[in-house]
Amino acid sequence: MPLPFLTADRALQADGRADPVPPSDLGPDHWRRPYRPGPWRVGTAAVFLLLASFVLLSALIIALAGAPVGAAVCAAVGLLVIALALRLVRVGIWVSAQGLRQVNLLRTTTLPWSAVAAVRTVQQPVRWLGLPRTVQGQALRVDRASGEPLRAVVTDHSGDFLGRAETFESAVDALEAWAAEYR
Incomplete structure (x- = not known):
């Protein structure tokens, strides 16, 4: 079963250069992340899914014990933890021919390419x-054409790139190539 939110959709060509053009079989409004989620992000999501399985098992045991309200509360908490894990895997920068989308844990910001002033790498304190x-x-x-820049979610110390400097460089190159192509 393909999981499109986990794939990098061939963000780099064979020679290592960034490939900003989407494949011909995908439409121009297909959003994709030009890098793979890192092991820290995937591992954290896996721990949350493991926790959710225990909570859902608890809901089953509580339901069999005859307390439907407690079982419903446990099931709701389990489903909330599953949603959190899935959202955690989706965090990052997504691009398409239409624009740039920054997905955070609780909100998503979408900018058309005309509203993006610059996409660049900067040295700064990062989380x-x-x-x-x-x-x-x-x-x-x-950087937005008007207003404050977006909060940085792609850093070399994030859950996607901690300890993987080469991967960070290739992801940033791919994102800068997308910006240069469509901006």
């Missing part, structure tokens, strides 16, 4: 694995 602790690192900065 380590999304935690409050900051370290000096690199971040992909998306």
